[in-house]
Amino acid sequence: MDNLLKVALAQISPIWLDKKATLQKIETTINEAAKEKAELVVFGEALLPGYPFWLALTNGAAWDLKHNKELHAHYARNAIQIEAGELDTICKLAKSNGLCVYLGIIERAKDRGGHSLYCSLVYINQNGEVKSVHRKLQPTYDERLTWSPGDGNGLQVHPLKQFTVGGLNCWENWMPLPRTALYAQGENLHIAVWPGSEHNTKDITRFIARESRSFVVSVSSLMRKEDFPDSTPYLNEILKKAPDVLANGGSCIAGPDGEWLIEPVLHKEGLIYHMLDFNRVYEERQNFDPVGHYSRPDVTKLIVNRERQSTIAFEG
16 A cells, blocks of 8 residues: 555664674665565664764864874775765665665765765665765764765655655754755655664654654664774774763654654664554644645745755866
């Protein structure tokens, strides 16, 4: 039935800053979700290859420290370059299993020179095609020490059965205008990805659902001391200040009325499944539709620049 969609929330930890091992874990998770007939699998922000936790633990804002430079270089080496085919295996899995994937990655973007890093949310459809790569518009606080600001190219939505799905990274979900850009394109299934912890997901998930009258799926990663591989540069310095749990999960789903379908799940690694019924969107849009009958585009209107930004343009 086209109105029903089985989603899988992949609340897993990375093999931190190990691109190859984390890719293998993601592939295993997709295969597991496919066995359970999931049609959309969602992974957390920056899962591949991991969130830059070291910044808060190793004096990350200090100027010209050798260990900060080496950790950043290690991060860059383990970042993903989509143009080089580094997501091809995941695309093949999506196609062979007929499911879609939202995946949080650290992207080493070739069209920006290939050295700077972006926190990107990638959508792969059921044909195994990368349909959008949304680079986080504004990295948050210490994230700006390692991530670059993105652009509006990835503010796109995608058809999925009767649903229209779109997504944002972490605190972008608190930005009213990017949310509106997705709503106005017909989004009714909103994907919010996070590095982890219910303090991020417990309020905004229900708020977006109630504001948009859409389903909202929030997916977080896990990160514990034991998830730091022994190969991590300056591991002892990182572990010295790291708490036992750096990200406790908090993945959850709210329905179009803003009420919980799945409350935040804590300290549990694995897949969380739920069946969504599109008819609930129509029911809740009856009395409020923020970009339809309850909007006034003659008074307020949003302009979105979706051009992929680059420092070079070739002519002739």
